[in-house]
Amino acid sequence: MMKKDVPNICQNSGVSYDYRMAFGSLTNYLEKVADDDLPRTRHLALRAFLHRVIPKYEEYFNLEEYDNVVNDLNSEVVDKINNIVDKLNDLRSQKTSDFEVLHPLKVALGNLISSGG
Numbered sequence: 862m863m864k865k866d867v868p869n870i871c872q873n874s875g876v877s878y879d880y881r882m883a884f885g886s887l888t889n890y891l892e893k894v895a896d897d898d899l900p901r902t903r904h905l906a907l908r909a910f911l912h913r914v915i916p917k918y919e920e921y922f923n924l925e926e927y928d929n930v931v932n933d934l935n936s937e938v939v940d941k942i943n944n945i946v947d948k949l950n951d952l953r954s955q956k957t958s959d960f961e962v963l964h965p966l967k968v969a970l971g972n973l974i975s976s977g978g
Contacts, residue, residue: 864928874977875935883921886910894960907958917943938977
């Protein structure tokens with residue numbers, strides 16, 4: 862079977878913009894807090910975040926399915942992304958819901974994806 866190319870690669874980082882979907886539950890939760898949504902809405906968003914493991918880059922773009930997921934161009938960025946994902950999953954397993962703790966990590970992920978740093 863032919864492997865697929867990783868879609869929507871950012872020229873600056875060598876990683877896919879689509880990886881943002883991997884931490885969508887975190888983004889959604891942080892938006893609900895920032896918008897001061899109703900407690901119930903925030904609670905549901907938090908629950909979704911707490912119950913979903915955030916996949917590492919090469920888990921999201923499964924190596925069986927995709928070609929050239931990690932390469933010379935992006936391996937350093939992927940390492941940094943995966944380190945943040947490990948931190949987020951640790952915080953998740955500790956049931957951390959603190960915006961001040963989670964938001965900078967999400968921003969850092971976004972920066973790594975779009976600029977490689």
